[in-house]
Amino acid sequence: xxxxxxxxxxxxxxxxxxxxxxxxxxxxxxxxxxxxxxxxxxxxxxxxxxxxxxxxxxxxxxxxxxxxxxxxxxxxxxxxxxxxxxxxxxxxxxxxxxxxxxxxxxxxxxxxxxxxxxxxxxxxxxxxxxxxxxxxxxxxxxxxxxxxxxxxxxxxxxxxxxxxxxxxxxxxxxxxxxxxxxxxxxxxxxxxxxxxxxxxxxxxxxxxxxxxxxxxxxxxxxxxxxxxxxxxxxxxxxxxxxxxxxxxxxxxxxxxxxxxxxx
Numbered sequence: 001x002x003x004x005x006x007x008x009x010x011x012x013x014x015x016x017x018x019x020x021x022x023x024x025x026x027x028x029x030x031x032x033x034x035x036x037x038x039x040x041x042x043x044x045x046x047x048x049x050x051x052x053x054x055x056x057x058x059x060x061x062x063x064x065x066x067x068x069x070x071x072x073x074x075x076x077x078x079x080x081x082x083x084x085x086x087x088x089x090x091x092x093x094x095x096x097x098x099x100x101x102x103x104x105x106x107x108x109x110x111x112x113x114x115x116x117x118x119x120x121x122x123x124x125x126x127x128x129x130x131x132x133x134x135x136x137x138x139x140x141x142x143x144x145x146x147x148x149x150x151x152x153x154x155x156x157x158x159x160x161x162x163x164x165x166x167x168x169x170x171x172x173x174x175x176x177x178x179x180x181x182x183x184x185x186x187x188x189x190x191x192x193x194x195x196x197x198x199x200x201x202x203x204x205x206x207x208x209x210x211x212x213x214x215x216x217x218x219x220x221x222x223x224x225x226x227x228x229x230x231x232x233x234x235x236x237x238x239x240x241x242x243x244x245x246x247x248x249x250x251x252x253x254x255x256x257x258x259x260x261x262x263x
Contacts, residue, residue: 057177079152104131184239
């Protein structure tokens with residue numbers, strides 16, 4: 001018998017003797033250790049910073065852009081005008097409608113005096129009243145159009161992208177500016193639905209942002225109303241807690257959450 005076969009036979013005999021004496025096999029020992037100290041599942045959750053509010057400002061009339069108050073990256077306040085149009089034609093139309101209203105009003109007043117003298121027919125009087133109403137409607141319509149010659153900010157924030165330039169003619173509905181409110185940066189991501197046992201609005205966690213290589217505190221602000229039955233996950237939203245000037249919308253990072261043991 002070869003020497004290697006002798007060593008193998010000896011090892012087999014010794015292992016059998018140890019098992020007969022009550023020694024725990026290596027596989028059984030590993031399983032017992034895992035049962036007494038179960039490892040928590042690891043979740044690599046990614047999230048992107050998003051502004052609280054964002055929208056695209058579009059033109060409501062067709063006109064030439066005469067001025068843009070805030071360019072890309074600039075900040076603005078709620079109610080501040082952002083884009084001004086050249087509305088000389090619309091202003092002339094308003095003046096014309098106002099003149100027609102004045103004329104219709106004079107005709108109506110004259111007919112009312114003639115009515116007192118029984119010198120005007122009822123039809124002519126009704127038509128003069130109708131002409132005044134029509135002229136008032138024209139004035140109101142032109143004033144509404146003229147009010148759209150200046151685009152104001154719906155909320156405070158910053159300009160993310162400028163889509164038009166001064167002296168450019170735009171059509172109604174054409175995008176002008178992309179604006180966002182970055183006063184509070186939010187996170188939206190998916191978590192396992194089993195976390196709903198302990199996850200609550202107001203709960204805190206950390207997020208590690210790739211661009212800054214720093215960790216920031218965050219708090220849950222919303223929990224989705226529906227669980228995805230396929231992925232068994234639920235959408236949640238959170239907000240960065242505190243002011244950090246270096247953070248910008250669009251940055252992304254890793255959510256650092258330690259699930260509660262046993263949950």
